[in-house]
Amino acid sequence: MTKADADLLQGTLDVLILKTLALEPMHGYGVSLRIQQISKDVLRVQQGSLYPALYRLEQQGMITYEWGTSENGRKAKFYRLTKAGLKKLETETASWERLSAAVTRILQTA
Numbered sequence: 001m002t003k004a005d006a007d008l009l010q011g012t013l014d015v016l017i018l019k020t021l022a023l024e025p026m027h028g029y030g031v032s033l034r035i036q037q038i039s040k041d042v043l044r045v046q047q048g049s050l051y052p053a054l055y056r057l058e059q060q061g062m063i064t065y066e067w068g069t070s071e072n073g074r075k076a077k078f079y080r081l082t083k084a085g086l087k088k089l090e091t092e093t094a095s096w097e098r099l100s101a102a103v104t105r106i107l108q109t110a
Contacts, residue, residue, distance in 0.1 A: 013045065013053050014062075015096065018081060018089040021063060025080035027070055028054055054079060062088050 020026070020034045031054070032045045057063045062085035065077040081089070 011092070013049060014057060015089065015092040016043070016045075017050075017053055017057060018062060018085055018092070021079055021081045022086065022089055025066075025078045027068075027076040027078050029070075029076075031079070057085070061085075 016035050017031055020031050020038075023034070026034065028047075028050055032047070032050050036044050054063065058065065058079075061082055063079045064082055065079045067075060068078045070076040
């Protein structure tokens with residue numbers, strides 16, 4: 001995998017996490033499950049990718065967390081979007097839609 005590929009994947013994971021947290025605050029494992037569920041099992045986020053991404057987004061001020069209790073009674077960080085995270089999500093969503101439309105046009109060219 002090239003560095004460009006890694007950057008694209010990292011950026012894509014970040015926007016998926018931001019979108020998931022825009023729906024409601026949740027703990028890390030819940031974020032992973034929601035992405036898997038919404039993508040109909042096409043996307044599976046491994047813990048080795050998820051938690052560094054959550055930490056990175058927290059350090060960038062895109063998300064914050066509060067301690068709470070998960071469904072199974074364990075102490076967990078519940079992440080939520082910040083105003084900066086919402087703005088980043090809006091910007092990244094617009095960029096993704098432009099890129100996706102451009103790729104679709106190219107693939108549909110006869």
